[in-house]
Amino acid sequence: MASAAASAHIPSTPELCSAARPPLQMHSEHPERKRVLFVTSEFADLIKCGGLGDVSAALPRALSPQHDMRLLIPGYRQIVNSGRPIRIVGQVPGIAALPPCQIGRMDLADGLIVYVLLNHALYERDGSPYVDTHGRDWADNHIRFARLGLAAAEIAAGDAGIQWRPELVHANDWPAAMAPAYMAWRQVAAPSVLTIHNLAYQGLCDMRCASELAIPEAACGVDGLEFYGQLSFLKAGIAYARHVTTVSRRYAWEITTPEQGCGLDGLLRAKVLGNQLSGIANGIDESWHPESDPHLLQGFSVGDWAGKQANAEYVRRWLNLDADGPLFAVVSRLVHQKGIDLTLEVAEHIVARGGRIGVIGQGEPALEAAMADLGRRHRGRIGVHIGFNESDARRLYAGSDFLLMPSRFEPCGLSQMYAQRYASLPIARCTGGLADTIEDGVSGFLFDAPCAAAYRQAIDRALQVFEHPQLLEAMRCQAMRTPLYWRQSVQAYDRLFQRLLSPVSARRALC
Template sequence: MRILFATPETCDFVQVGGLAAVSAALPRALLPFSDIRIVVPGYPQVLRGLDDLKVVGRCAGYAGLPSFRIGLGHSTDGMPYYVVMCPELFERPGTPYGDARGIDWPDNDVRFATFSYAATKIAVGDADKNWSADLIHANDWQCALIPGYLEWSNRPLPTVFTIHNLAYQGVFSQDALPRLGIPDHAFHMDGVEFYDRLSFLKAGLVYSSHLTTVSQTYANEITTPEFGCGLEGILRKRADQNELSGILNGIDESWDPRTCTSLTRNFDAGDWRKRSQNAREIRRQFGLAVSRGPLFALVARLVHQKGVDLVIQNAKAIVDAGGQIIVTGKGEERFEQALRQVQIDHPGSVAVKIGFDDEEARRIFAGSDFTLMPSRFEPCGLSQMYAQRFGSLPIGHRTGGLAETILDGQTGFLFESPSSHGLLSSVCRAFSTFGARDRLDRMRRAAMGQAFSWTNPAKAYASLYQSAM
């Protein structure tokens, strides 16, 4: 099978969220089953990271979209990457989606419509005369116009569309339709119209051959009003037609505490003395006091979805009980400021670092006793898998992928209500377990023994591709 994997980010070059990790790992896991190539926008980080990048095609503008070039290069391990080269759209400072302040670019509709249109040109063989795809796998709203452009241009090609987070939909004014080349006849309730506006995500839901999301629990949840974000009707319809699947994400093999080069000291299950060296070092790096109490970690985007406010509300209780907290991440300014204040209120017991560094995150997982994941909803979540592999027991709300990957009382703790009290109830269970060394050791061993590889998800996707084709 020739598969084009379209994504707006990949941790090979640039990462904002968990999609980047999936977009680097899943295509590699699919290599035994397919000739798979990744297509990404030509951000500066991508252009710098591909030493062998060569232009293989040029495409004229379409409607109000600019012209662009298509480059082809390879990552250091040989993964083929197509790059949509359009300097005025993608060669900007900041993140893939906004400026350095985190404010979205005002022309994101044009940016990601151009990217989606370019992906279709590659897939049908118009961009690179030496390659075309049998199927496109598109990810999240930034790629969601891909199946739409194929439909509107009458270029039939199977598409699989993965919803990584339904809350981010790419909604724009109806005025954008003509400049994006979206026909008027597509703007209706069963097309791209969403409360009198244009929804990129809805195009993916309507026109794709098959929909997936990143856990079976989340696939069920998004067909309900509570989690459906106004799109539960169409999702329920696709589910009833057996066109919505949940395939749990995996994590790559680098998340192995025995070999990870980022750690202060490598360790194995049961080698708690070596693991404790990571705890001592991460406390020192973050300026925490020497302590015999438990160390709690929050490694997350600092947004409402992640339940950051619930951690803030319980911080004093954790510190008063003898615990310490390390927070690292970036997100909404209100949460960043509130967390800084918590650090000021509890010097030596709470440490906050605004920003994200992968190697540092690995050291935090390896040094902490518990990882806080009180997400209000969590399509899959990766941190709970990372934490378990490194012996940090996750504390999570029973939702989405957390419900599928945390075994309550065995490899972590789950609570039913996404509330301050719900989180505190599991934090109390964690303190009790920390004081019972045999039970703590058993849970750590069980957590570290969890298998979260990409092997089974890759087989599931390969089978789905065959069915869609």
Template structure:
């Protein structure tokens, strides 16, 4: 068996380093591995599968370049394994996840009532009407719909939402959420829906059809994550002309560019500090821009022209595999800040 795997290269991809496969020491003895290996792969006295993978893989990838840097340089974001990753720094790569545009694209989306493209962008508002009708909310072109599709968890920033939700409701917005998760956030959202029935729509659970309708019908997509290895919904949103408001972390930092109204460049709005007030500041900036119809239209189109398809990501993986099989060529390293 050893001869069979001689020369075989291994690539480990870390999607979310918070989930490591941690088991008691007794589980190690079931593995059949030599006892001396446990000293290398143990973490806090436990058998840590992910640490073993990091140490013994030829190359480690993550699902975005910024997340690769974050988990190496920040022990909190590295979930206790940043020191291990620093030992392998030269072998760590960040390659952004891709989007399947045959499924997530407004011109051929089978789940939305009215398909549209960058050339027929005004048709998007027919989907906004359908979305609001689904939640029993009144349509008003002047009022933006702010939406979230998410696991309801602190990682996704719902502790920040809880902190500022009443302030958010004072803004001239309608707020729609699709998700499931921590019962305390499910309860919070249901409570907010009851408190502001004319402004809030909540669906606890998941619906593929509704997720597509939200992407097509919302004006703003809110994603205030504490950390985000890659994130896909912000990339879906860009394709649908739904402007993302996100925290500048992980894949969100790699895919959303701060909009500059003077130059007309950028695709969304970002905030850095993990705080409810900074979230509100970014959201208010988006709302101010929404009022200027011509500028908002430019911003929507900027996002719709971005290409985050798997074509680009797959090429980077192929290049990495080729470098891995060519020992004399040194692979590019990911430097931590």
């Protein structure tokens, strides 16, 4: 339920000042550049919980040469208090239980424009975008993120007072997935794209919330938002978006199967039949460069491994690890999806073979506790840091020989690409984007079954390679050449946007 406070007046501050309105921009300065609103719940420059934050920071920037890209994100406390000026450029009214909000504009140093959806009671809270400081979902998440989707639709309709109107809306994951639905119900002509970063998180709420969210009664059936007696934000986005993408080709296929379709495989297969589902692999941003990364103790390049050794020595000191043995890294959210329980199961095997394990991450309390206990039982051989620090994470990638990534499913994954760029060979399950980005025995090691026995076999293969320096160096060199930067991997998005915005596509959408 929405609280009365959520619809309270939003006070002005020196940073949140009204802006003069220029003439409405209906056409891009360059005809080939289209206006695209990128709707997200995370943005690594300002607030990040996972890979979505990295993608949201990198993809719009990579597409900026081709399109006028602008972001829309909730005005979390971390954003409002970031020290960057925000000026009010628009507002949206309340409807049902969705409160009125102001829309601020933040201009970043590199020219990227971020629209911030401002409502103090709704978004400015301690905790993360999704949970409180105790790790519990905010009870009004359905209000908070439906409001985000509706604001995107209002901006696309030209009803938010912003002197800029997108020609296409790109929504990301369940927190933004209501945008295509609200656009359809309001008959907004602009096409919408929904990118599924993780199908397992669907944004479910009670069916009785439909009236709070101003959802038409006709949309509440099985052909709309209804999902086993609940409302699914993600299903809404899939059903109403003009096109759906996922973050790897293999994952696009996997989610159409009952095994990984999370109950939405039938709807997704229908999207395939309509040529409305595709997999577009993520890239990594330009900061992941081992020669020049300022986070590293010392840079390195192919054939010059002194910097890699310097980072390894730092990691061993930081985590109190013995100086000998190959170094295995875990840089991950500590959650069931990531197969952390499997790593716990094989850890003693690694140690018995002379390996050392460095862990940095946080997540489910039970897995955090189990990992911390593992470190206490194997002092000097397993070092565990519960939490996250960007510099230490990058140094662990750079200093390690292997990355452990036994994910039960992985839509794309960025960690394996970060590791490869820093000459750490991933040992990963053959699933989703891991299968697309790792060539077994060439740029890493893959195993099929999500079980400890198959995982141990892949680890043993990696240890065999470690004992042959020439082969190890050859695989490191190949791994470093494997990942794509975003500027190399955005062509597919550009082609999709151009297709959806073509006159032929627009006519088909009206049929």
